Amino acid sequence: MKIVIAPQGFKGNLTALQVARAIENGIKRVVPNATTTIKPMADGGEGTVQALVDATGGEIMVTEVTDPLGGRVNAHWGILSDKVTAVIEMASASGLPLVPPEKRNPLVTTTYGTGELIRAALDRDCRKLIIGIGGSATNDGGAGMAQALGAKLLDANGKELTFGGAALAKLERIDVSNLDPRLADFDVTLASDVNNPLCGPRGASAIYGPQKGAAPEMVKQLDAALAHYADAIQKDLGIDFREVPGAGAAGGLGMGLMVFLKAKMIPGIDVVIKATNLVADLKDADLVFTAEGRIDRQSAMGKVPTGVALKAKEFGSPVIALAGEVADDYRVVFEQGIDAVLSIAPGPISLEQSVADAEKLIANAAECAMKLFLCNINIKE
Numbered sequence: 001m002k003i004v005i006a007p008q009g010f011k012g013n014l015t016a017l018q019v020a021r022a023i024e025n026g027i028k029r030v031v032p033n034a035t036t037t038i039k040p041m042a043d044g045g046e047g048t049v050q051a052l053v054d055a056t057g058g059e060i061m062v063t064e065v066t067d068p069l070g071g072r073v074n075a076h077w078g079i080l081s082d083k084v085t086a087v088i089e090m091a092s093a094s095g096l097p098l099v100p101p102e103k104r105n106p107l108v109t110t111t112y113g114t115g116e117l118i119r120a121a122l123d124r125d126c127r128k129l130i131i132g133i134g135g136s137a138t139n140d141g142g143a144g145m146a147q148a149l150g151a152k153l154l155d156a157n158g159k160e161l162t163f164g165g166a167a168l169a170k171l172e173r174i175d176v177s178n179l180d181p182r183l184a185d186f187d188v189t190l191a192s193d194v195n196n197p198l199c200g201p202r203g204a205s206a207i208y209g210p211q212k213g214a215a216p217e218m219v220k221q222l223d224a225a226l227a228h229y230a231d232a233i234q235k236d237l238g239i240d241f242r243e244v245p246g247a248g249a250a251g252g253l254g255m256g257l258m259v260f261l262k263a264k265m266i267p268g269i270d271v272v273i274k275a276t277n278l279v280a281d282l283k284d285a286d287l288v289f290t291a292e293g294r295i296d297r298q299s300a301m302g303k304v305p306t307g308v309a310l311k312a313k314e315f316g317s318p319v320i321a322l323a324g325e326v327a328d329d330y331r332v333v334f335e336q337g338i339d340a341v342l343s344i345a346p347g348p349i350s351l352e353q354s355v356a357d358a359e360k361l362i363a364n365a366a367e368c369a370m371k372l373f374l375c376n377i378n379i380k381e
Helices: 016-030 048-056 112-123 143-148 166-170 181-185 204-208 216-237 249-261 268-275 278-282 304-313 330-336 351-356 358-380
Strands: 002-005 035-038 059-066 072-079 085-089 128-132 152-154 173-175 187-191 264-266 287-295 319-326 340-343
Touching: 002 016, 002 278, 016 035, 016 048, 016 287, 016 358, 048 059, 048 072, 048 085, 048 128, 048 268, 059 112, 072 112, 085 112, 112 128, 112 143, 128 268, 143 152, 143 249, 166 216, 173 216, 187 249, 187 268, 204 216, 204 249, 216 249, 249 264, 264 268, 268 278, 268 304, 278 304, 287 304, 287 358, 304 319, 304 330, 319 330, 319 358, 340 358, 351 358
Parallel strands: 002 035, 002 287, 085 128, 128 187, 187 264, 287 319, 319 340
Antiparallel strands: 059 072, 072 085, 152 173
């Protein structure tokens, strides 16, 4: 029996690889001779670097970069086993958790550190980049990132703009003559499911600004600044991506990556499935396990469990999903290729206990799932 194990990590607790190994433990209790293939998964958000490094036998890198407020932070990123593909989570350099709640202010936060991570990947001779852009603290349209890579964003006096979304209102000219020339041969994939435009009522400032500390008047200021930024890009570079779905992702970093790095946006789970070559393992799988910390209606919207399940169903493989928590609205995932959903909780249990015993609980749930699966086979026979 060949079983593919392709879970997401349990946020703030276990990596995708740890979850996968716990599932494998439970499977082997029931079918010791099963051939198990572990494929850690992610959807472009938190855990994507670790999942892809684990899945491909890559390497975790640490680079000191500029944090959202202009300080310094050690940011983790990865190089995959092919030695030419880098994977970055912008949140490791420019993420909201790096800014204390009382200091959150998208008028001044910058993506400069994300640009420094990209430069670090270029310095390691990487020719491809996968970048996940969830969890940003910024609303600067990727301006800081572009500056870190050599672009000049100049005001009316020919001086470089300061950091932050508010400074974009003073932008008069964009000079890309010193943009890192290595970017010309850099293949950039933007892993994101966000489809917001840059500006307007569904834009970066209106939808995501408040969670980054923007009050209503600040949202208007930021939205106007991003619109001015897009006008300058159109005037000086001859391109206009402001209405492209995803331009508003990560405070407009989505557009910045499209403009300055010619990035292609692909749903996060599809990026990870391709990078890990999951399909090759699904082709002859007898059973597939996946998992997520919480399975609910949102799990059917491009998340790992349903992304894996839809691919597995192309080859007729049954899919079992395990979850730390199963919400009341979870049944929609049955329409997305998942055949069974099991909670790892054996009964009423506190969150603290669930977190502390997660690996044991996952293994026990996988063991139970395997027994049920074999019962089903016997009944059919």
